[in-house]
């Protein structure tokens with residue numbers, strides 16, 4: 044038997060000559076067989092327009108980038124110093140997979156101080172971002188055929204995390220006229236015999252909505268009565284505006300730790316996105332389950348980030364206050380400026396650092412059919428990058444992040460206004 048092969052990079056041709064039968068077989072490299080789990084997963088849809096924007100910037104094009112879901116500020120100096128000290132002192136080895144006791148206690152301590160809770164080390168796990176804890180929570184709590192209710196517009200990863208765990212995301216719309224705030228009535232209407240839990244994110248990415256305490260109380264009571272989980276993601280907890288008050292599900296945690304889970308992160312509050320540190324607060328058994336998953340996947344979050352996070356959580360919040368003041372100023376300018384552009388309707392978001400204007404009045408004009416083509420239009424014609432609302436399950440909208448300087452915000456809005464004027 045004579046065997047040869049030729050590889051043109053994309054395809055492998057294998058030629059087998061069998062002398063007796065004079066047989067020539069050409070086998071083409073089979074497609075890689077991915078698991079159903081991965082095939083069912085979408086790549087983060089926020090990335091498509093942003094990747095194009097990055098490519099343009101690399102070519103030297105001046106793009107105003109309203110895409111980023113991260114603060115434009117540097118990590119506070121005292122936090123960076125703590126990270127540097129950790130390296131110098133050799134704190135560069137594995138730690139407990141669920142995070143050091145010192146960090147877990149610092150997280151518990153911050154909640155105990157703010158809310159008067161009595162959280163202990165066993166109630167806390169630290170991981171490589173809030174995203175990891177959310178992902179692991181779905182793996183730990185959701186089985187095949189379980190349904191998880193997600194108010195829509197939603198943060199992009201929630202549905203995929205539920206699906207990856209084998210569950211089914213059930214979307215329940217929030218009303219823009221109600222400032223996108225989730226309501227108990229809408230969640231109750233989506234409940235079925237298969238419902239396993241609810242995910243609430245407040246303040247919300249992408250809408251900025253801040254849930255009212257009275258609605259959260261009804262949702263929490265309902266989840267407790269039906270033995271459902273309520274995963275409450277408060278990654279943007281400190282960024283609430285105009286007298287709006289952040290209601291946290293931690294209020295129900297101590298009485299009902301089997302049902303309430305809190306997820307939070309260092310990323311947005313302390314401008315620490317790249318350090319990768321987030322955490323969950325839950326029943327010790329849930330924490331142990333998350334720890335088990337973590338011990339077989341990523342192990343501990345970075346030892347250096349853990350030391351830096353203790354400093355951030357325990358040090359003073361002066362830098363956080365400065366960032367907050369900047370977001371307040373930008374938001375106050377941005378919302379009315381967008382509403383002055385004919386065809387754009389922008390609700391005043393109560394929290395986070397995003398606005399979520401309705402741009403559907405432009406659909407059908409020029410090349411614009413939906414939020415994706417609207418975003419492409421802005422990138423091509425205005426050199427402004429935004430995220431299409433379709434990425435968050437709401438195609439009439441776009442997400443604009445104001446985690447960029449006032450100067451760039453003004454420039455970006457001027458460009459959007461000019462480009463939209465010319466469209467027929």
Ligand SMILES: Cc1ncc(COP(=O)(O)O)c(C=O)c1O
Pocket residue numbers: 112171172173174175198244247248276278307308309310316320321
């Ligand atoms: C609503 C929400 N939850 C969780 C996360 C995860 O943040 P990280 O993994 O950086 O802690 C993000 C990040 O964008 C977010 O917007």
